[in-house]
């Protein structure tokens with residue numbers, strides 16, 4: 001049952017809420033948040049959300065409505081859905097770092113229904129506004145939704161957590177990781193815990209190694225302002241892929257109660273270290289050079305607009321981890337993600353150990369079984385040895401593949417639905433956010449100390465050789 005279906009079964013119509021978007025004029029609002037809202041409103045016709053946009057730049061009501069329309073059109077929303085979203089909407093021009101402006105923006109939103117403040121802003125600005133919120137009167141209940149990256153390292157994430165907790169309790173803090181709104185990611189829970197076949201093999205006795213890969217064919221796409229200071233490790237591994245790993249590796253849960261799920265994710269993260277405690281061997285980084293992806297000519301990363309080559313930002317990162325607990329000890333789990341790769345490979349692969357003995361006389365038995373979970377579009381494939389052609393003693397690997405149902409709405413739609421309902425299931429809990437930084441910190445340090453070479457790969461290739469096989 002999807003989180004939304006679960007919510008629908010548990011309650012009646014969703015409660016009306018006000019969504020205040022700070023950074024309403026930004027790319028995130030336009031490209032992801034508003035289309036996500038549109039996809040939510042298309043699925044839930046009883047959802048009542050008043051949208052207020054606030055940002056520094058001046059915008060007329062007509063411009064704001066046009067921006068909303070553009071995002072809703074991109075999501076394929078019909079006119080009546082846009083009309084619902086635009087009912088009572090407003091755009092407020094405000095210097096959000098000025099406490100008086102901030103207070104008046106919040107006062108405009110106080111209508112008696114729950115207020116969601118969505119920070120679609122860079123982390124440094126978000127942190128400053130959170131500081132200001134400590135001295136601002138907030139309506140009850142107010143929920144804070146913060147985009148990734150949550151802080152820039154373990155210490156800043158901890159400080160931000162402390163600040164937030166002085167504003168509202170943890171149950172009203174939503175750290176957004178849109179991968180948790182991807183239905184195939186959530187399906188991991190169902191796949192793992194509802195299949196007898198998988199239960200006894202989900203451990204180090206049967207699984208030899210795991211890969212969690214998110215290779216993108218997209219290059220920088222004009223995002224140097226953010227990406228050049230982040231890099232692939234912070235952008236993808238520290239956040240999204242560690243959350244996926246948490247769901248893949250966590251112990252069983254009795255219910256989908258957020259506390260229960262978050263407890264198990266955090267327990268797995270807490271036991272996680274870089275492989276061999278050796279960041280220099282566990283981590284790899286590379287940067288793309290000029291190349292071609294399909295018909296697109298891609299410039300070298302260092303020649304992309306806004307990039308500072310001296311920053312040595314990696315566009316591909318790989319990191320092998322170990323989870324030091326009874327279930328996973330000794331199983332290398334490799335996370336990898338990068339931009340401008342030839343093949344957009346987005347999957348989890350569990351490689352099983354070989355069986356102790358195949359009766360002598362069979363041929364084609366060299367390869368071990370694999371379970372491949374494609375994240376986008378979703379599919380589950382078992383790769384098993386069987387007799388497909390030839391005589392009865394000839395084995396070959398065949399794929400048993402099933403497509404997963406596509407998400408009913410965009411990941412941001414699922415995440416917003418949860419936040420508007422005050423459900424934290426699809427958010428990252430504060431302790432998990434800090435653990436994720438702790439895990440990658442030694443590798444980030446090895447990167448910045450230049451202890452790990454910055455390799456190169458042509459755009460459109462599979463990445464440097466000797467890394468994970470593509």
Ligand SMILES: O=P(O)(O)OC[C@H]1O[C@@H](O)[C@H](O)[C@@H](O)[C@@H]1O
Nearest residue numbers: 148178216218235236240376411
């Ligand atoms: O495939 P999706 O859902 O767009 O997610 C990948 C994106 O996730 C974002 O969080 C990253 O900042 C991007 O760099 C990345 O491209």
